[in-house]
Amino acid sequence: MKRTPLLTATLSLLAFVLPSCDTMDKIFEPQPKGKAADPLAVLPPDFLFTRYAPLNNWLDTPVRVQIMDTPLMDVFRHPAMRGLEYVVVKAPPTNPKISIDKLALTRRQLLWSLSHDHQLHMTPSYNAAGEISCIEIRSRSVDLPN
Numbered sequence: 461m462k463r464t465p466l467l468t469a470t471l472s473l474l475a476f477v478l479p480s481c482d483t484m485d486k487i488f489e490p491q492p493k494g495k496a497a498d499p500l501a502v503l504p505p506d507f508l509f510t511r512y513a514p515l516n517n518w519l520d521t522p523v524r525v526q527i528m529d530t531p532l533m534d535v536f537r538h539p540a541m542r543g544l545e546y547v548v549v550k551a552p553p554t555n556p557k558i559s560i561d562k563l564a565l566t567r568r569q570l571l572w573s574l575s576h577d578h579q580l581h582m583t584p585s586y587n588a589a590g591e592i593s594c595i596e597i598r599s600r601s602v603d604l605p606n
Contacts, residue, residue: 503572508595510584515592518543519571522564531555532578536597540567545594547585552578552599571595 508519523540530538532555536546556578560570575582579600587593 503568507572507575508568508582508584510592512584512586512590512592515584519568520566522566523570525560525562525565525570527558527560529557529559532558532574535574540565540570544592546597547594548597550598552580552601 508515510516525538525540527535527538532552533548535541535558558574560573571582574580581598581600583596583598584592585594585596
């Protein structure tokens with residue numbers, strides 16, 4: 461096969477374009493790979509502490525979080541939070557709207573952010589077999605009279 465200037469130009473263009481197709485695929489992956497959005501985020505070491513490895517793996521997996529104008533107590537039904545049951549033991553006095561848009565946020569970071577910003581206490585609860593059954597949510601805010 462004889463290499464004509466047109467063939468050479470076409471091959472050069474393909475060599476340039478094909479690697480960028482791989483990059484485009486990575487942009488649209490449903491689950492982000494790699495590090496969390498804020499690897500330097502300070503999380504208390506005792507927040508949702510457990511020695512139960514499946515829960516730790518689930519909590520520390522980065523996920524795409526796109527929550528827009530969602531009431532606080534509805535955030536726990538967001539697709540990123542599926543996989544666990546959440547039981548509200550004491551609801552907060554208000555239910556403000558939440559907006560969070562992060563490409564790769566760990567579930568632990570998301571729960572800490574909600575806990576810290578809205579005065580919620582979260583505790584893992586286990587069943588008789590020692591497996592996680594739910595995360596209990598309690599408001600730490602004090603209801604003061606007007």
